[in-house]
Amino acid sequence: MAKNVGDTERIARLIAGTALVLLALTANRSRAVRVLTLLGGSELLYTATTQYCPANAALGRDTYPSDQDRDLMEMPA
Template sequence: MERNVGGIDRIGRIVIGVVVAIAGIAALAGYWAVGAVIGILALVVGGILFVTGTTQKCPINEAAGIDTTED
């Protein structure tokens, strides 16, 4: 799989991924009263966004034919 995430898309995925993951951790630790299921979901979504941003590879972008890199 070639790179298909770049530029602002990449930075946004990393930043939002970290923020959402921290929110998930806060929910699981009891600092944010939204429930464990929401906390786990936020942690998973945040992790996926962070990984796709750092690796610059997104299978959904590839399936949709989207490429945000600046070749």
């Protein structure tokens, strides 16, 4: 499994996933809505943690920096 979720996207997924999980646990909605919200939040947290998203892979989307990009980021100014 090659990583395809970059740092900015990872942070956004962590924030959105946490918000959805908290909403699912505290919302006064129907059980089905709470379960779907919990599943969506959990998926975002999982993809942020592993830095791999099957949907990104299916769409050919890759925001994870390549080795060359990482080398440039580590170079002193």
